[in-house]
Amino acid sequence: MPGNLIKLRFTLNERSAILQCHPGTRLLDILRDDFGLKGTREGCARGECGACLVLMNGVPVNSCLIPAFTLSDAEILTIEGIHSLKSLADIRKFLPEKDTFRCGFCSSGIQVSLTAMMLVNPDPNQEEIRQALSGNLCACGNYGGVVAEIIERNSRKRKYARKRSERS
Numbered sequence: 001m002p003g004n005l006i007k008l009r010f011t012l013n014e015r016s017a018i019l020q021c022h023p024g025t026r027l028l029d030i031l032r033d034d035f036g037l038k039g040t041r042e043g044c045a046r047g048e049c050g051a052c053l054v055l056m057n058g059v060p061v062n063s064c065l066i067p068a069f070t071l072s073d074a075e076i077l078t079i080e081g082i083h084s085l086k087s088l089a090d091i092r093k094f095l096p097e098k099d100t101f102r103c104g105f106c107s108s109g110i111q112v113s114l115t116a117m118m119l120v121n122p123d124p125n126q127e128e129i130r131q132a133l134s135g136n137l138c139a140c141g142n143y144g145g146v147v148a149e150i151i152e153r154n155s156r157k158r159k160y161a162r163k164r165s166e167r168s
């Protein structure tokens with residue numbers, strides 16, 4: 001890729017990251033090639049499928065469309081961070097399990113979208129869950145199964161919270 005290199009400092013999964021790269025390098029390639037975070041996947045490469053979703057400053061973005069020069073001081077959270085960070089342990093309990101998916105290709109993007117939703121709305125209804133997943137394409141057609149599982153998990157969570165408050 002032609003052009004000068006830029007030096008970037010940003011936060012990646014709650015740790016500071018420094019990188020030298022071309023300004024137009026895609027965030028998707030930075031994550032996969034420079035940081036070995038292969039959970040962020042490349043599908044359409046056009047911003048349509050959501051396979052490459054990550055959180056940037058708390059907002060889901062398609063990393064295939066994000067150029068490196070926009071990353072200075074940004075906070076990036078990938079599926080690896082969602083699966084491992086202590087700060088997200090509560091949210092993790094309500095994300096779909098591996099066997100909810102068929103091939104699993106869409107799973108990272110879907111979990112990123114759901115995490116973004118639950119960070120601001122920990123008790124979503126069916127419509128809000130569907131809305132949160134509107135940027136995710138499941139080529140296996142299992143979208144309904146994922147939504148159903150999230151609804152089920154959240155209704156269990158509500159029942160549990162109700163029982164606890166009745167006991168106290």
Ligand code: FES
Binds near residue numbers: 045051053
């Ligand atoms: S690979 Fe980025 S939206 Fe499809």
Ligand code: FES
Binds near residue numbers: 137
């Ligand atoms: S489970 Fe295969 S793409 Fe969604």
